[in-house]
Amino acid sequence: MNAEALQHILNIISPIFIMIGLGAALKAWNFITDDLAEGLNKLVFWVGIPVFLFYKIAAAEKSFSDVLNLYYVVMIGVGVSILAxxxxxxVLKLDRPSKAAFLQGSFRGNILFIGLPLAVFTFADQGAGKIEEIEELVLLSISLLTPSFNLIAIFLLVSTTSKIDIAFPARVVKRLIKNPIIISVLCGLAYAQVFDSIPLPVERSCRIIGQMTLPLAILSIGANIVASRGASDFNTAFLASLIKVAVGPAAGFAAIYFLFDMQYEQQVIAMLLLACPTAVSSFVIAEQLGANKNLAAAIIVVSSILAAGSTAGVLYLLQ
Known part of the structure; x- marks a missing residue:
């Protein structure tokens, strides 16, 4: 790798991980308190991301058919990761709660808070028009991937930690319909079918909220890593993290090479989404559904460290 290529890759990934580090430092120094961290999480999850997604989906010029191959590549990587x-x-003979956390942590990536800004920074030097196009592609992909990830995670966690009974489908549906990201996508799709455009004041408000959301989300990731660290499960967490940031991307790369004819931008997006670290939300759902929350926390920490190398490797392979 020559110096120019290395500098280009560092320019893409370093802002994300610097922001994560800043969030972690602010939490460690108590500039971000537990209450503030919880408030930021709620603001981002219940307001920022839903508004941003609604606006982007409602105003999108592309459709879901434009990202189907991208979706298939990511899901192939996810499937191989889960199998591994x-x-x-x-082999490790994990107990049921640890197995549940291990399985979820190995596939559920932070595709929105890490994947989106990484993809945008990758093409940032090509102008505002290209950035808008990349945002649309990523958000349409995330709109398909989010319900898929939720379904898989809930099934793996519940089936591993407890018996599946007759009420299981109802619990899954209830959790899905209460997810603000899924609600915002459905509202955006419905709006696009009925109206031709978004009123300018609403559009500008949504833009401002969108510009606020991603920096806050990335800071929150760093704060949450400090708040939920779990070093006691490091060895097992390292293996799950390695599957997340290495096995999944390798499977996705093979799928792109052998199975799908994709535009370069979509190849990069698919690989970056697969190389993302484990989502912080995996800790919350692990705690709620009886999985090993300490292992879930450790996977988040370790995968976030390893993801700096995996995302750089992906960008190097596809440059």
């Missing part, structure tokens, strides 16, 4: 994690969990 399942086999390794049997």
């Amino acid at each position: 994690a399942l086999l390794l969990s049997l």
Whole structure:
């Protein structure tokens, strides 16, 4: 790798991980208190991201058919990651709560808070028009991936930690319809079918909220890493993290090479989404559904460290 290529890759990934580090430092120094961190999480999850997604989906010029191959590539990577994690969990003879956290942590990436800004920074030097196009592609992909990830995570966690009973489908549906990201996508799609455009004051308000959301989300990731660290499960967490940031992207790369004819931009987006670290939300759902929350926290920490290398590797392979 020559110096110019290395500098280009560092220019893309370093702002994200510097912001994560800043969030972690602010939390460690108590500039971000527990109450503030919780408030930021709620603001981003319940207001910022839903408004941003609604606006982008409602105003999108592209459709879901434009990102189907991208979706398939990511889901192939996810499927291979889950299979690898399942086999390794049997070898490690993990107990049921640890197995549940291990399986979820090996596939559920932070595709919105890390994947989106990484993709935008990758093409930032090509102008505002290209950035808008990349944002549309990523958000349309996330709109398909989010319900898929939720379904898979809930199934793996519940089936691993407890028996699936007749009420299981109802619990899954209830959790999905209460997800603000899924609600915002459905509202955006409905709006686009009925109206031709978004009123200018609403559009500008949504833009401002969108510009606020991603920096706050990335800072929150760093704060949450400090708040939920779990070093006692490091060895197991390292293996799950390695599957997340290495096995998944390798499977996705093979799918792109052998199975799908994709535009360069979509190849980069798919690989970056697969190389993202484990989502912080995996800790919350692990705690709620009886998985090993300490292991879930450790996977978030370790995968966030390893993801700096995996995202750089992806960008190098596809440059």
